[in-house]
Amino acid sequence: MRPILMKGHERPLTFLKYNRDGDLLFSCAKDHTPTVWFADNGERLGTYRGHNGAVWCCDVSRDSMRLITGSADQSVKLWNVQTGEQLYSFNFGSPARAVDLAVGDKLAVITTDPFMDSPSAIHVKQISRDPSDQTGESVLTIKGPQGRINRAVWGPLNKTIISAGEDAVVRIWDSETGKLLKESDKESGHKKTITSLSKSAEGSHFLTGSLDKSAKLWDTRTLTLIKTYVTERPVNAVAMSPLLDHVVLGGGQDASHVTTTDHRAGKFEAKFFDRILQEEIGGVKGHFGPINALAFNPDGKSFSSGGEDGYVRLHHFDSDYFNIKI
Amino acid sequence: MKSKTICFCIPSLKHKETNHGDSGNSSPQQKASHDKPRKGGKTKEHAPMAPGNHADNAGPDAVIAAPAMDAANIDACGDGSAHGGGVAGPESLVCPFFLWEIEVMATAQQTKLRWGELEEDDGEYLDFLLPPRQVIGPDENGIKKVIEYRFNDDGNKVKITTTTRTRKLANARLSKRAVERRSWPKFGDAVHEDVGSRLTMVSTEEILLERPRAPGSKPEEPKAGGDSLAQLSKGGAVLMVCRTCGKKGDHWTSRCPYKDLAPQAEGFVDKPAAVSEATTAASGASKGAYVPPGMRAGAERTGSDMRRRNDENSVRVTNLSEDTREPDLQELFRPFGAVSRVYVAIDQKTGMSRGFGFVNFVNREDAQRAINKLNGYGYDSLILRVEWATPRAN
Numbered sequence: 187m188r189p190i191l192m193k194g195h196e197r198p199l200t201f202l203k204y205n206r207d208g209d210l211l212f213s214c215a216k217d218h219t220p221t222v223w224f225a226d227n228g229e230r231l232g233t234y235r236g237h238n239g240a241v242w243c244c245d246v247s248r249d250s251m252r253l254i255t256g257s258a259d260q261s262v263k264l265w266n267v268q269t270g271e272q273l274y275s276f277n278f279g280s281p282a283r284a285v286d287l288a289v290g291d292k293l294a295v296i297t298t299d300p301f302m303d304s305p306s307a308i309h310v311k312q313i314s315r316d317p318s319d320q321t322g323e324s325v326l327t328i329k330g331p332q333g334r335i336n337r338a339v340w341g342p343l344n345k346t347i348i349s350a351g352e353d354a355v356v357r358i359w360d361s362e363t364g365k366l367l368k369e370s371d372k373e374s375g376h377k378k379t380i381t382s383l384s385k386s387a388e389g390s391h392f393l394t395g396s397l398d399k400s401a402k403l404w405d406t407r408t409l410t411l412i413k414t415y416v417t418e419r420p421v422n423a424v425a426m427s428p429l430l431d432h433v434v435l436g437g438g439q440d441a442s443h444v445t446t447t448d449h450r451a452g453k454f455e456a457k458f459f460d461r462i463l464q465e466e467i468g469g470v471k472g473h474f475g476p477i478n479a480l481a482f483n484p485d486g487k488s489f490s491s492g493g494e495d496g497y498v499r500l501h502h503f504d505s506d507y508f509n510i511k512i
Numbered sequence: 513m514k515s516k517t518i519c520f521c522i523p524s525l526k527h528k529e530t531n532h533g534d535s536g537n538s539s540p541q542q543k544a545s546h547d548k549p550r551k552g553g554k555t556k557e558h559a560p561m562a563p564g565n566h567a568d569n570a571g572p573d574a575v576i577a578a579p580a581m582d583a584a585n586i587d588a589c590g591d592g593s594a595h596g597g598g599v600a601g602p603e604s605l606v607c608p609f610f611l612w613e614i615e616v617m618a619t620a621q622q623t624k625l626r627w628g629e630l631e632e633d634d635g636e637y638l639d640f641l642l643p644p645r646q647v648i649g650p651d652e653n654g655i656k657k658v659i660e661y662r663f664n665d666d667g668n669k670v671k672i673t674t675t676t677r678t679r680k681l682a683n684a685r686l687s688k689r690a691v692e693r694r695s696w697p698k699f700g701d702a703v704h705e706d707v708g709s710r711l712t713m714v715s716t717e718e719i720l721l722e723r724p725r726a727p728g729s730k731p732e733e734p735k736a737g738g739d740s741l742a743q744l745s746k747g748g749a750v751l752m753v754c755r756t757c758g759k760k761g762d763h764w765t766s767r768c769p770y771k772d773l774a775p776q777a778e779g780f781v782d783k784p785a786a787v788s789e790a791t792t793a794a795s796g797a798s799k800g801a802y803v804p805p806g807m808r809a810g811a812e813r814t815g816s817d818m819r820r821r822n823d824e825n826s827v828r829v830t831n832l833s834e835d836t837r838e839p840d841l842q843e844l845f846r847p848f849g850a851v852s853r854v855y856v857a858i859d860q861k862t863g864m865s866r867g868f869g870f871v872n873f874v875n876r877e878d879a880q881r882a883i884n885k886l887n888g889y890g891y892d893s894l895i896l897r898v899e900w901a902t903p904r905a906n
Contacts, residue, residue, distance in 0.1 A: 190714050471722070
C-alpha cells in the first residue's frame with residue numbers, strides 16, 4: 187500500500203481520532219494546533235487555533251459537529267468542527283491530559299495531571315447542545331489515583347469510567363457516584379506506565395498499551411485480563427481494528443535497534459497482532475520516530491499513525507491485508 | 513500539438529535562465545526534477561519535432577527511482593524555449609500522486625533564432641495579458657496537465673506546467689453528511705493554502721505489511737539475490753570496497769570489472785620467484801610471490817596423465833585464514849556442485865590451518881565455476897586464491 191504522508195505538524199503527534207463516519211481525521215500534536223484532514227486523501231481541511239500548549243487528546247461528537255480538545259495549557263476547549271471557531275473553554279488548575287465524550291455527547295470526562303500540590307483528577311463535565319448554555323461546572327470530580335492519568339474513557343452505557351495511568355493500574359469508577367468499582371490486578375497487570383487505551387468498536391473490551399513493552403486486552407465489565415501481546419519496544423499507542431481481529435501497537439525507542447542500517451523509509455513500525463492468537467502478523471514501517479498515535483478508520487479499511495517525527499501516515503489497506511492468514 | 517497553441521506569447525518574454533528546480537521540499541522526486549530541465553534542454557534543440565517531444569517527455573521513461581513515474585514538464589515550443597512548473601489541484605476522492613513545480617525559462621538567444629522571421633513588434637502591446645489557464649484532463653494513465661501563465665518577480669511572463677498523476681487509492685463511499693463535509697471551506701491555517709502545498713504527499717515507497725521472520729533468518733534484502741556470492745556473504749556484514757574503482761559493496765579489488773582503470777593489480781601478479789618445489793608444500797602463506805613451476809613463464813604443459821577422475825577435478829585454495837577448517841570449505845564450495853572431498857592442511861603443532869586446502873568436485877564444470885567465482889573472493893578477511901590443483905586447466 188502507499189501511505190499518504192501528512193506533514194501538518196511541526197512537533198510530535200500525540201493523538202489521532204477519526205470521526206464516526208470515517209471521513210475526517212483529527213490530529214493533535216505538541217504544536218498547539220489540532221488539525222483536521224480528510225481521511226480519504228489526506229487533504230487538510232483546517233486547523234483549530236487557540237490553544238497555548240501541547241494538545242494531548244481530542245474527541246469528536248458523533249454528528250461531527252463538535253470537537254473537544256485537552257491541552258497542556260490547562261484548558262479544554264470545545265470547537266465547532268466546521269468553522270474552527272472556539273465555542274467554550276474549560277479551565278483547570280493543571281494540564282488536561284485526556285478527554286472523552288460520552289455516548290450521546292452530553293457528558294465529557296477530562297483528566298488533569300498532578301500539578302504542584304493538587305493530585306491528578308478525573309472531571310466529568312456537561313456538554314450542552316447550544317454553546318451559549320455551556321457552563322464550566324463539573325458534574326463529578328474524582329481524585330485518587332497516584333501519578334498521571336494518561337487515558338480515561340467511558341464504559342458501556344456511560345455507567346462507568348475507565349482510567350489508566352502512570353501507576354500501571356486500570357481502574358473502573360462509577361460515573362454517578364465516583365466510587366472505585368474495580369482495579370486491575372497487580373501481578374497480571376502492567377508493570378510500567380500505561381500510555382494508551384483503546385476501546386473495541388462495540389465497547390465490550392478494551393486494550394491498554396504500556397511502557398513495559400506489552401499490551402493487554404481486558405473485559406470492560408469485569409476487568410479480567412483476556413490477552414497479552416508482547417513486543418520488543420515500549421508501547422505508546424494501541425488500536426483495534428473494527429473489521430478484522432487485529433490489534434495494532436505502535437511503539438517507541440528500543441536502544442538495540444538504533445544502529446541497524448535500514449536504508450528504507452523509516453524503521454519505526456506499527457505492529458499488527460492477531461487479537462485471539464496473540465501472534466505477530468506483521469509490521470508496517472515508515473515512521474522516522476517512535477509512533478505516538480494510532481487510529482483505525484471505523485470502516486476498518488484504513489488506519490493512520492502519527493509519530494514523533496510530526497508526520498501522520500494514512501494507510502489504505504491493499505486487498506491482501508484482508509486475506510492474511512497465520 | 514498542444515505546444516503550438518500556447519506559444520504565441522513567447523516573443524515578449526524577456527529571458528534569463530532561472531532554473532528553480534523545486535520549491536523547497538527535498539523529497540526524492542524533487543531532486544530528480546533538476547534533471548528534467550536538462551533533459552528538456554536537449555530536446556530543445558530538436559524543437560521542430562515538438563509534438564514528438566511532448567509525447568516523449570510525457571513518457572514513463574522520464575524518471576528516476578520513484579516508481580510513480582511522472583512526466584518531465586518541458587514543453588518544447590516552436591521557439592525552443594522550454595517551460596515547466598506550476599500548480600495543480602487534487603480531485604476529490606482521488607489522491608494526487610505527484611505535484612511538481614518546475615520553472616524553466618529559455619535563453620534569449622534561442623528566442624531570437626526561432627522568432628527571427630516574425631514581426632518584432634507583434635504582441636508587445638498585449639504584454640499585460642496572460643493566456644488563459646489550460647487543463648488537459650486526465651488521460652488513460654491518469655496524467656493531468658495544468659498550464660498556467662503568471663508574471664514572476666522580475667516581471668517576466670512565465671509559463672508553468674504542472675503534471676499530475678492522479679490515482680485512486682481507495683474507494684470511499686461517503687454518507688450524505690460526509691459528502692457535505694467535503695465541500696466545507698477551509699479554515700484556520702488552511703485558509704490560504706493553495707492546492708499545491710506539500711503538506712500531503714503520497715509515499716514514494718510501497719510499504720507492505722511485512723510478515724515476521726523466524727528469528728535468525730536474514731531479512732530479505734532487495735538486492736540481486738541468486739548471485740551465489742551474495743548468498744555466501746557471511747552474516748551480511750561484509751563491506752566490499754574495491755580499490756580500483758572505489759565502488760563499495762559490489763566486488764573486491766581483484767574482481768574488479770574495471771581492472772584496466774589503474775595499474776593496481778601488482779599484488780597478484782606472480783613474480784618469478786625462485787622457489788622450488790612443488791606442489792603441495794607451497795607454504796600457502798606466500799601470497800602471490802610464489803609461482804608454481806607449472807605456471808611460470810616458459811613452463812611446459814604436458815599432457816595429463818591418467819589420473820583418477822577425482823584428482824582431475826581437484827581445486828586448490830590458498831590464502832585461507834588460520835581458523836578455516838574442512839567444514840568451512842565444504843560450505844563455501846557446496847553451492848557450486850557436489851563435493852567429494854575437502855582437505856585443509858593443518859599444522860599439527862598449533863592446530864591452525866597452514867593457509868591452503870584442496871576441494872575435489874564430482875564434476876569438472878562445477879570445479880571450473882567454483883574457480884571462476886571464488887578466485888579473489890573475500891573470505892574471512894583474506895582474499896582467496898582458487899585454481900586447479902594440477903595447474904592445467906584445459
